[in-house]
Amino acid sequence: MSTLSRIENDDARDLALVKAIRDGDTSAWTTLLKRYQDRLFTVCLRMVRDRELALDLTQDAFVKIIQGLDSYDGRAKLSTWFIRITMNVCLSRLRAERLRRHASLELMSDPNRSDGVSRGFPQNREPVPGSNVEDNERRWLVSEALSRLSPDQRAILVLRDSRGLDYDQIAEVLDVPVGTVKSRLFRARVALRETIEGLHGDRDR
Amino acid sequence: MKDRNGHPARVDETLLLGWIEGDLTEQEQGRVALALGSDEGLRIRLEAMRRDRLALASLPEARAPADLLSSVADALERELLLVSEPASARSAWYAPLFSDRTGRRLAVAAGLLLALGLTAWLGVAAWQSRAPKPSPGTPESVAKAGPNESDSIVPNVPVSPTPSETDLALADEAPTVAVVPTTAASDAATTPARHPMTAERAVALLHEGRLGILLKTTDHDRTLRWFAQRDHDSSRIAVARLSIAAAPEALAALVAPSPLIAPRAFEWAGLILPDEPARSEAPPIYETTDILVLELAAEPATLTQALRALSGDAGHHATFEELEEPLHFAPMVRADSLLWWRQDPSEWSPRARVPVVIQTLRSN
Numbered sequence: 001m002s003t004l005s006r007i008e009n010d011d012a013r014d015l016a017l018v019k020a021i022r023d024g025d026t027s028a029w030t031t032l033l034k035r036y037q038d039r040l041f042t043v044c045l046r047m048v049r050d051r052e053l054a055l056d057l058t059q060d061a062f063v064k065i066i067q068g069l070d071s072y073d074g075r076a077k078l079s080t081w082f083i084r085i086t087m088n089v090c091l092s093r094l095r096a097e098r099l100r101r102h103a104s105l106e107l108m109s110d111p112n113r114s115d116g117v118s119r120g121f122p123q124n125r126e127p128v129p130g131s132n133v134e135d136n137e138r139r140w141l142v143s144e145a146l147s148r149l150s151p152d153q154r155a156i157l158v159l160r161d162s163r164g165l166d167y168d169q170i171a172e173v174l175d176v177p178v179g180t181v182k183s184r185l186f187r188a189r190v191a192l193r194e195t196i197e198g199l200h201g202d203r204d205r
Numbered sequence: 206m207k208d209r210n211g212h213p214a215r216v217d218e219t220l221l222l223g224w225i226e227g228d229l230t231e232q233e234q235g236r237v238a239l240a241l242g243s244d245e246g247l248r249i250r251l252e253a254m255r256r257d258r259l260a261l262a263s264l265p266e267a268r269a270p271a272d273l274l275s276s277v278a279d280a281l282e283r284e285l286l287l288v289s290e291p292a293s294a295r296s297a298w299y300a301p302l303f304s305d306r307t308g309r310r311l312a313v314a315a316g317l318l319l320a321l322g323l324t325a326w327l328g329v330a331a332w333q334s335r336a337p338k339p340s341p342g343t344p345e346s347v348a349k350a351g352p353n354e355s356d357s358i359v360p361n362v363p364v365s366p367t368p369s370e371t372d373l374a375l376a377d378e379a380p381t382v383a384v385v386p387t388t389a390a391s392d393a394a395t396t397p398a399r400h401p402m403t404a405e406r407a408v409a410l411l412h413e414g415r416l417g418i419l420l421k422t423t424d425h426d427r428t429l430r431w432f433a434q435r436d437h438d439s440s441r442i443a444v445a446r447l448s449i450a451a452a453p454e455a456l457a458a459l460v461a462p463s464p465l466i467a468p469r470a471f472e473w474a475g476l477i478l479p480d481e482p483a484r485s486e487a488p489p490i491y492e493t494t495d496i497l498v499l500e501l502a503a504e505p506a507t508l509t510q511a512l513r514a515l516s517g518d519a520g521h522h523a524t525f526e527e528l529e530e531p532l533h534f535a536p537m538v539r540a541d542s543l544l545w546w547r548q549d550p551s552e553w554s555p556r557a558r559v560p561v562v563i564q565t566l567r568s569n
Contacts, residue, residue: 024433026433030274033274033277037269037273037274038267038268038269039266041267041268041269041270041273042266042267045267046264051270054267055269055273058269058273059276059277059280062273062277062280063277063281067281067445135263138260139260139263139264141260142257142261142264143264146261157261162261162264164262182219182222183218186218186219186221186222186225187218189225189254189257189258190254192257192261193254193257196253196257
């Protein structure tokens with residue numbers, strides 16, 4: 001089965017589940033949420049890099065999805081709508097956290113923070129498995145650097161690279177024009193590169 | 206960076222991004238290659254950014270914890286539970302009356318007086334209902350009817366359970382709460398009759414968080430199906446569920462099992478006295494099977510229509526109840542509430558939440 005037809009099948013299945021839920025089949029909820037739990041948890045984990053906090057955010061997102069499903073009008077793909085809600089939950093939490101702490105970029109990377117928003121406790125940190133040492137190193141670096149970017153930059157990179165959304169879908173999730181998506185994405189890539197180079201510098205010292 | 210003609214190569218962010226992501230046309234690729242050919246530093250950087258992208262994309266998908274869905278269910282319930290004041294601060298105003306013997310006696314005496322007053326009032330009401338009515342068109346009848354009697358959704362008018370065409374499309378397939386046989390006459394005869402609460406009063410209580418709805422049914426499954434359909438096919442009403450075990454204290458009076466109160470025994474006009482039940486027969490009992498929370502517009506018309514719809518065509522099954530203590534449910538956050546600026550302004554009207562305690566006839 002081609003990727004395209006698999007995606008189309010996925011979309012059709014999503015819509016069938018939504019219809020079943022609206023028809024009163026509550027078991028369809030479990031099926032639908034199970035289909036998305038790993039994807040949405042991964043989005044949250046990439047955003048906060050802390051399993052406990054990611055679990056908390058995924059839970060919040062699911063609650064909002066459940067409570068808001070009747071407002072889903074089918075204009076966007078269900079997966080995009082789910083990711084939009086999840087990303088909004090993550091960004092709201094991260095922005096509130098920044099406001100609360102008057103956080104600067106330096107504070108965001110403060111290793112003493114206990115909320116896991118930036119570095120997190122080692123036991124909660126996302127493991128970065130890989131096939132060899134070099135891959136592991138690269139993944140660790142990119143993951144670490146990602147966690148040091150601003151929430152908005154992190155969001156756009158997660159949507160593009162981790163979830164594979166196209167520009168139009170990202171624009172829909174973030175509610176900005178496509179041109180803005182491209183511009184922000186490029187700047188986020190530059191920021192990521194600079195952060196990685198900074199991390200290299202720290203390690204070489 | 207210059208092109209073949211010696212002019213500066215025009216490469217913007219979008220082109221560089223396209224190069225990193227590999228989605229440039231041939232012509233665009235040529236332009237970027239030209240620019241990179243004359244700027245080694247930029248080329249190295251872009252190559253590194255391309256590798257960053259691949260590394261980010263290759264991070265494996267995480268597996269959600271096994272208990273995620275059950276924690277979601279818990280969170281949904283917590284969302285609905287109120288942020289209540291401490292129990293000590295919520296004690297009812299009349300609590301001190303019962304704290305000593307004299308107080309208890311006073312309270313009992315007051316209760317008796319109240320019951321006597323109600324009985325007397327009922328007698329007057331019954332007499333008035335049997336008195337000859339003025340002919341239509343006479344000044345007296347016009348004065349009684351008021352300017353708009355046909356419009357029954359008027360604050361200050363006792364809520365009528367009669368189904369109406371103006372219902373929020375809620376009335377179809379209303380839960381069957383069949384008129385229960387009047388076997389519990391002793392309960393009915395000894396329970397003081399009450400006025401139906403007015404819509405205006407209900408709205409006032411709703412704003413205070415002290416409104417509840419008690420719904421008695423004989424068909425539990427059908428009732429729940431009815432609610433599920435209302436929840437999904439209309440944006441004007443939202444339904445959520447509370448577990449009985451976690452029911453807030455303020456609902457205790459509604460949640461407790463109650464003896465059958467035969468609706469016909471309380472018809473206002475007729476004051477029908479039911480037959481005496483067989484003494485050996487245990488009175489039917491309604492027990493709480495579900496607690497739902499409805500979210501709807503806090504206005505008399507909506508409340509009136511909701512109560513009518515809940516009552517269906519079988520009489521007095523759903524009643525407004527006054528809670529002794531305020532109960533504030535968290536708003537049912539919808540996805541759109543996160544995106545409120547995209548909502549239609551008509552959706553910005555305040556909504557309120559009212560608990561519906563569903564009692565089902567216990568089968569013997």
